[in-house]
Amino acid sequence: MMILPIVTYPDEILTKRAAAVTEITNAVIQLLDDMQETMQAYDGVGLAAPQVGQSLRVAIVETDDESGPLELINPKLIMQEGEAVDVEGCLSFPDVFGTVKRAAKIAVRYVDREGYENELVAHDYAARIIQHEIEHLDGGLFTDRMIRRLTPEELEEYMEEHDDD
Numbered sequence: 772m773m774i775l776p777i778v779t780y781p782d783e784i785l786t787k788r789a790a791a792v793t794e795i796t797n798a799v800i801q802l803l804d805d806m807q808e809t810m811q812a813y814d815g816v817g818l819a820a821p822q823v824g825q826s827l828r829v830a831i832v833e834t835d836d837e838s839g840p841l842e843l844i845n846p847k848l849i850m851q852e853g854e855a856v857d858v859e860g861c862l863s864f865p866d867v868f869g870t871v872k873r874a875a876k877i878a879v880r881y882v883d884r885e886g887y888e889n890e891l892v893a894h895d896y897a898a899r900i901i902q903h904e905i906e907h908l909d910g911g912l913f914t915d916r917m918i919r920r921l922t923p924e925e926l927e928e929y930m931e932e933h934d935d936d
Contacts, residue, residue: 772808775823777862780912785863789819789826789908792844795886799829803842803884806831810840815862817900819907822863830904834897841891843881846905849890850878857899858921858929859913868926869917873902 778784792799802825810818810831820829831840853875860868877898880890893901903913921929 772804774812775805775809777809777813778822778824779863779865780914782863784821784824784826785907785912786910787821787826788910789821789828791828792882795844795882795884799827799844800884802827802829803831807840807842810862813862817904818862819904821907821910828908830901830908832897832900832904841901842884843879843901843904844883846879846881846901846908848877848902848905849880850876850892852876855895855899856918857896858926859899859903859917861903861913863907864912864914866923867914867920869914869920871899871903871913871916872918873899877902879905 802820806818806823809823816833818831820827828845830843830846832843834841851874854872855875856870856872858868859871875898876894878890878892879901880888882888
């Protein structure tokens with residue numbers, strides 16, 4: 772496994788719709804492994820393939836369970852409910868944080884590294900991360916939907932208030 776360089780805005784790969792994965796090859800498996808290593812090295816909670824220079828519909832999301840990151844190949848939102856506004860950042864936008872409105876509950880259909888189709892319902896924080904990563908795959912950026920950018924002081928205050936979340 773290797774740590775890949777993070778693509779930062781305004782690189783145009785970040786604003787283009789990523790291509791569907793048509794076959795799970797050794798290269799796709801290697802990409803998933805490298806993305807996991809990269810996400811952990813940069814202390815991220817999610818990472819989409821375009822963020823490491825690959826225009827493929829592949830994303831990983833950190834989960835709280837022992838099974839490790841959730842790997843999403845060709846993910847598709849199939850249900851969205853409610854609304855929640857919270858703070859987001861992005862590895863492709865260093866030092867940019869702001870409030871973003873997203874669905875509070877989602878269902879996503881995706882393929883795993885073995886080629887099996889799965890469905891998952893996610894709430895709150897996990898739902899937010901999954902939506903953020905799928906947005907990357909569609910060529911969207913959290914800054915496009917940011918309600919308000921936070922100052923470094925506001926971010927620090929927010930982090931102190933939510934350090935046990």
